[in-house]
Amino acid sequence: EAGVVQSPRYKIIEKKQPVAFWCNPISGHNTLYWYLQNLGQGPELLIRYENEEAVDDSQLPKDRFSAERLKGVDSTLKIQPAELGDSAVYLCASSPSGPGELFFGEGSRLTVL
Amino acid sequence: ILNVEQSPQSLHVQEGDSTNFTCSFPSSNFYALHWYRWETAKSPKALFVMTLNGDEKKKGRISATLNTKEGYSYLYIKGSQPEDSATYLCASLNQAGTALIFGKGTTLSVSS
Numbered sequence: 302e303a304g305v306v307q308s309p310r311y312k313i314i315e316k317k318q319p320v321a322f323w324c325n326p327i328s329g330h331n332t333l334y335w336y337l338q339n340l341g342q343g344p345e346l347l348i349r350y351e352n353e354e355a356v357d358d359s360q361l362p363k364d365r366f367s368a369e370r371l372k373g374v375d376s377t378l379k380i381q382p383a384e385l386g387d388s389a390v391y392l393c394a395s396s397p398s399g400p401g402e403l404f405f406g407e408g409s410r411l412t413v414l
Numbered sequence: 415i416l417n418v419e420q421s422p423q424s425l426h427v428q429e430g431d432s433t434n435f436t437c438s439f440p441s442s443n444f445y446a447l448h449w450y451r452w453e454t455a456k457s458p459k460a461l462f463v464m465t466l467n468g469d470e471k472k473k474g475r476i477s478a479t480l481n482t483k484e485g486y487s488y489l490y491i492k493g494s495q496p497e498d499s500a501t502y503l504c505a506s507l508n509q510a511g512t513a514l515i516f517g518k519g520t521t522l523s524v525s526s
Contacts, residue, residue, distance in 0.1 A: 304457065305457070334513065336516075341518065342518055343418070343420075343503060343505075343516030343517050343518045343519055344458075344503070344516045345516070346513050346514075346515075349512065349513050356512070357512060357513060392457075392458070401463070402448065402460045402463050403448070403450075403458075403460065403514065404460075405450075405457040405458040405459070406457055407455070407456060407457045408457065
């Protein structure tokens with residue numbers, strides 16, 4: 302069974318540029334999460350989807366971050382414009398339903414110059 | 415906001431040594447405690463999901479215990495091997511029971 306797939310693995314951009322990350326969860330997993338992991342910190346939840354509905358986006362900085370999960374499968378996380386402080390690893394995870402064991406992708410490492 | 419703390423932040427052991435890490439979390443409104451292992455350049459992988467006070471789980475040389483009344487969990491590694499080198503994350507469900515809150519992790523380095 303294929304795991305959670307994320308792309309790109311690495312991205313280097315200049316500040317004020319836009320960037321997008323893509324996540325394909327495990328087939329059949331209804332719940333999808335985007336986590337942000339800063340260096341030396343634990344992953345922090347940005348947004349959680351149940352199917353296509355964003356049920357918890359309280360920690361998503363909505364002035365520059367947006368996310369979508371059309372058709373309740375793939376998801377895209379966008380930052381526009383990127384700031385220096387956005388340099389981090391963006392992790393996508395999925396679970397069959399609700400808050401059970403999470404299955405993570407390898408992450409997308411963003412560097413903003 | 416749920417606060418999950420892990421200690422130590424990092425440690426270095428020799429091959430064959432046994433070691434343990436601590437995860438502490440608020441004991442009120444507890445739902446579940448997860449342990450994940452995150453190897454460099456790979457994805458975090460679940461080790462254990464624990465829900466009941468007194469739970470003890472084991473997977474090979476790695477085991478974990480859970481005390482929900484006092485709000486802590488221990489992860490033990492017996493006879494550490496270089497392949498055990500990774501960051502070990504614990505996470506607890508938030509009070510709404512809908513999303514995991516992670517600690518900062520313990521980074522283990524095992525030298526041969």
